[in-house]
Amino acid sequence: TMASIPSTMKGVIIETTGGTEVLQYRTDLPVPSPGEGQVLVKNDYVGVNYIDTYFRTGLYPAPKYPYILGREAEGTVVKAGAGDLYGLREGDKVLMLSEGTYAEYTAANAAKAVKVKQGVEAKVGAAALLQGLTALTLIREAHPVKKGDWVLVHAAAGGTGLWLVQLLKAVGANLIGTASTREKVDLARKAGAEHMINYSHEDVRSKVMELTKDLGCVAVFDGVGKSTFDLSLDCLARKGSMVSFGNASGAVPPLTIARLSPKNARLMRPTLFGYITTREEFEHYVDELMEFVTKDKLDVRIHETYALSDVARAHNDLEGRKTTGKLLLDPSK
Template sequence: MSSVPSTMKGVIIDKTGGTEVLQYKIDLPVPAIVDGQILVKNDYIGVNFIDTYFRTGLYPAPQFPYILGREAEGTIVKVGGGDVYGLKEGDRVVWGAEGAYAEYASVPAAKAIKLPSALPAKIGAAAFLQGLTALTLIREAHPVKKGDWVLVHAAAGGTGLWLVQLLRSIGANIIGTASTLEKVDLALKAGATHVINYSHEDVKSQVFELTDDQGVVAVFDGVGKSTFDLSLDVVARKGSVISFGNASGAVPPFTIARLAAKNARLMRPTLFNYIATREEFEGYVNELLDFVLKDGLDARIYKVYNLSDVASAHNDLEGRKTTGKLLLDPSK
């Protein structure tokens, strides 16, 4: 068995708030594992908007102190009893569960999968949550077909770039939105058909011009409060508004009768309800990694931050300063 220390570096919160509540510790206890769990020494940790939701209290933490983070890649150093789905010590895995902002994590084996040897380091953590979110959105939240016109808000963001690349691969017509020339260019290079710079262009009029006044059959909206009304405005008759994030704040309550004007569908999905079973989890992770390895999808990494500099990562993410994926290095 690999030698495992008794303490580790990690980031906890014991209350909600701004980045000042993030506490970097060097003496947290390494978590114990029970049957059905594995202990993973994390190499790279993914940063996601959901982490900021738990930090601010938009989503309630299950307890305090709480270790943020929902994904990482690393090496298994210890395996519990029971069914661990063939995983063993020494396997390089990617996983999605709680408690990622630390050197070590106790992970349900059902939520971890061995990485292909051909996959370079960092890519598992960079692809996992955002790539799976995008893949399940276009497969299940609104099954997109070749030739469909769809709108992707924040098309140069982490999940946005995955959506654009996956939608391109199935032959959809993709309208993206972005706030700067750099982000417009990035979304176009990822495969968007058209990108609207919302800083000085009117998104609504452009969408209707591009779609012959029909609107889009689906809107993938991870922005939330500031784009929700626009999303309802530009969706086509019998189309879908898929609201999957709150980057600008939570969508306020609204009158459901507004959907009747177009017989529109509104959905607020979460990734983990699409990968709840082992069969779903393995199926979607393997499909995503196939896209990366065989179709050349780019898990664009914006920056790797030291775990001790986690506040900067959160500030950059919330300040919309980033394009692509933010990772944390727990060794620093």
């Protein structure tokens, strides 16, 4: 009920861009009120994504300052706004993609929120939603992967990487993954990436060509960006899809389109949000993702659940390549 909603809350804001020193953990932020088409959600778990670091550093500009970071969470609807809320009501446990989730409460657009499905345990929704939907839409839409396709995935032990590995395995692709340490190589192999390459010291191109009998991969899913872009083009098959979907190592510099000619390559730079723009698209992919989680029992690996007040360490670990799988924040701490 309204009476139980406080007027202030814990949250993490930035007022300027920079290193983790610009992250301000505050206990006095105003609790937002839900506008038209919004629900107020008390967050139980908040997902950390690489994109949060881009807004912090300024690689992606924040729409305003002060700005509350965060893109996804799971929690409970504590207050309904006006307008169409897609059937959501007070008391519903929900998963959502929303801005402003590094906080105890978020006014979230109901159009990008769904009720937690039966059989989905606590934390799993917040750990699965953004990265799982990214991996799923990449393999369905950016390059529809078929059984037997040779596919290369960089940073295969990362959050999005482990989703790509498991979903590609479910599709029956021939999967080649990269990772930077022995432990990450082992982890991604256990998750289903039969052919793993340690790109910190192995020659990725020659290994890919050996495995694919000099044909290359029909698709490369590259979320690493700057440091792997050229390598990814080298590993591509004729008529292959070069899917560049992130910048963990920095933004890919501008290139001349003539570089795509030698292989008649397709180049894409998709974002998740462009594949789940309508409610229909969003529900379609959420349903499919949750089927994978509940029926196919995909492993939703959680690296660590950090206290919200410990957010700087979470960002440092993610950017320092110390993590595998998903990082979560607990906004009550």
